[in-house]
Amino acid sequence: MPSRRDTIADDLRDRIATxxxxxxxxxxxxxxxxxxxxxxxxxxxxxxxxxxAEGLVEKVHxxxxxxxxxxxxxxxxxxxxxxxxxxxxxAPLSVTAxxxxxxxxxxxxxxxxxxxxxxxxEILCLGHEGERPHSLARIYVPCDLAPAACESLPYEAVVxxxxxLRPPLAEVREEISVRLxxxxxxxxxxxxxxxxxxxxxxxxxxxxxxVVEAALLVLPGDRADAVFTTHHMLDERPAxx
Amino acid sequence: MPSRRDTIADDLRDRIATxxxxxxxxxxxxxxxxxxxxxxxxxxxxxxxxxxAEGLVEKVHxxxxxxxxxxxxxxxxxxxxxxxxxxxxxAPLSVTAxxxxxxxxxxxxxxxxxxxxxxxxEILCLGHEGERPHSLARIYVPCDLAPAACESLPYEAVVxxxxxLRPPLAEVREEISVRLxxxxxxxxxxxxxxxxxxxxxxxxxxxxxxVVEAALLVLPGDRADAVFTTHHMLDERPAxx
DNA sequence: GAGTGGTCTAGACCACGAG
DNA sequence: TCGTGGTCTAGACCACTCA
Numbered sequence: 001m002p003s004r005r006d007t008i009a010d011d012l013r014d015r016i017a018t019x020x021x022x023x024x025x026x027x028x029x030x031x032x033x034x035x036x037x038x039x040x041x042x043x044x045x046x047x048x049x050x051x052x053a054e055g056l057v058e059k060v061h062x063x064x065x066x067x068x069x070x071x072x073x074x075x076x077x078x079x080x081x082x083x084x085x086x087x088x089x090x091a092p093l094s095v096t097a098x099x100x101x102x103x104x105x106x107x108x109x110x111x112x113x114x115x116x117x118x119x120x121x122e123i124l125c126l127g128h129e130g131e132r133p134h135s136l137a138r139i140y141v142p143c144d145l146a147p148a149a150c151e152s153l154p155y156e157a158v159v160x161x162x163x164x165l166r167p168p169l170a171e172v173r174e175e176i177s178v179r180l181x182x183x184x185x186x187x188x189x190x191x192x193x194x195x196x197x198x199x200x201x202x203x204x205x206x207x208x209x210x211v212v213e214a215a216l217l218v219l220p221g222d223r224a225d226a227v228f229t230t231h232h233m234l235d236e237r238p239a240x241x
Numbered sequence: 242m243p244s245r246r247d248t249i250a251d252d253l254r255d256r257i258a259t260x261x262x263x264x265x266x267x268x269x270x271x272x273x274x275x276x277x278x279x280x281x282x283x284x285x286x287x288x289x290x291x292x293x294a295e296g297l298v299e300k301v302h303x304x305x306x307x308x309x310x311x312x313x314x315x316x317x318x319x320x321x322x323x324x325x326x327x328x329x330x331x332a333p334l335s336v337t338a339x340x341x342x343x344x345x346x347x348x349x350x351x352x353x354x355x356x357x358x359x360x361x362x363e364i365l366c367l368g369h370e371g372e373r374p375h376s377l378a379r380i381y382v383p384c385d386l387a388p389a390a391c392e393s394l395p396y397e398a399v400v401x402x403x404x405x406l407r408p409p410l411a412e413v414r415e416e417i418s419v420r421l422x423x424x425x426x427x428x429x430x431x432x433x434x435x436x437x438x439x440x441x442x443x444x445x446x447x448x449x450x451x452v453v454e455a456a457l458l459v460l461p462g463d464r465a466d467a468v469f470t471t472h473h474m475l476d477e478r479p480a481x482x
Numbered sequence: 483g484a485g486t487g488g489t490c491t492a493g494a495c496c497a498c499g500a501g
Numbered sequence: 502t503c504g505t506g507g508t509c510t511a512g513a514c515c516a517c518t519c520a
Binding site: 246301304 | 507508510512516517
Binding site for chain 3: 003
């Protein structure tokens with residue numbers, strides 16, 4: 001027996017799929033919809049929450065519920081990439097970076113295989129697409145591998161300098177998990193705190209086994225994919241794209 | 242201003258973290274807790290939903306809310322793995338498989354690069370840890386690469402036969418996304434339909450570029466990680482673990 | 483049958499956005 | 502100021518589990 005919430009969500013989803021509701025359209029108010037479907041407002045809101053989690057509907061406080069424009073999905077390219085590929089594929093997007101010095105503690109120290117309290121450079125990156133933030137990255141590198149006085153450099157310059165300072169990488173480990181955003185992440189990314197995010201922990205080591213970078217990436221779950229392509233090493237080694 | 246829901250969730254989370262509530266413990270009933278915190282039952286249930294999404298609390302209909310035993314997280318090993326590594330690391334776990342013949346359609350046909358209607362063998366795998374299901378995999382292979390009459394074979398035998406029939410792989414592409422489970426997936430995995438899952442689409446091709454396997458994996462977001470390790474190809478090629 | 487969670491109701495009050 | 506969504510209330514009724 002499908003719940004009323006799901007019945008309503010299915011109906012609205014169908015309305016969007018068949019073009020009766022178009023991207024950018026404002027939905028009738030929640031009170032209106034509740035009356036149409038003859039349910040209480042909490043029930044209707046639950047139905048909208050389903051669609052919101054699917055990325056079909058966007059709620060804007062004080063304005064209404066809107067059919068989301070089909071956003072290009074963010075693609076995180078993991079693994080087999082050339083060393084100068086940016087951490088997230090931000091091709092036509094803008095990234096703002098802020099660099100600060102912090103000290104390793106807890107999980108972060110373990111990730112970098114450095115003792116607690118070790119000085120680190122944190123590069124906080126926020127990817128934008130138009131007005132809207134859409135990816136958050138915290139990159140940590142040992143201070144000796146960080147560009148000096150780079151607080152004011154633009155993102156591209158920081159990345160370029162990082163690559164120059166860094167020894168060649170031997171191994172990259174990426175761990176992907178799903179979780180709810182912290183409230184800070186939710187407000188930074190302007191997503192609902194109920195929308196799960198893709199959390200990627202990236203650890204890059206040089207040939208000596210030294211961890212030269214740890215990165216914590218947060219991508220909104222409704223529009224992020226992570227893609228890994230592995231070329232198996234056979235007799236012939238395929239060229240990497 | 243933190244909401245009451247978050248205040249309550251924070252308090253319960255703290256009770257768990259500090260050991261005042263221990264794994265396996267049953268929480269007081271929702272009505273009881275609502276009275277303690279002086280909130281209505283929906284508000285209290287929202288607070289529990291937060292903890293449930295974090296994997297700290299498990300709701301069991303008709304029995305109560307329980308502090309979750311720290312479950313071993315499921316680790317999906319992607320990318321750089323030897324060909325005979327199972328799709329999901331199910332080491333001490335049991336897997337049941339069911340094999341049926343289906344026809345490629347829509348997304349699946351595109352994934353396999355086969356025309357719509359092509360015959361496929363579907364291997365439906367359900368990973369168990371004890372009584373509890375914890376991973377769902379749908380593996381599709383062209384019929385000529387599927388073991389004949391394998392409907393009744395155990396999982397391990399099916400996988401072994403698959404590997405024997407399959408040409409060496411050249412490229413594996415894995416796409417990871419976050420979404421809510423379908424109602425079928427939620428009931429099969431016995432998770433709440435509000436708990437996001439890690440959805441992994443795996444596409445394996447042989448040296449000729451033919452797709453020899455497409456797999457759709459669904460892992461519960463509260464206890465699943467996907468790990469990718471890339472050994473960069475430098476002068477010396479590191480041995481694969 | 484007693485107790486539990488699951489769903490839903492019909493409101494109330496507050497916070498936000500736009501005119 | 503008005504309409505919107507955000508949060509919350511104090512119940513009701515149903516479904517499930519277990520004794």
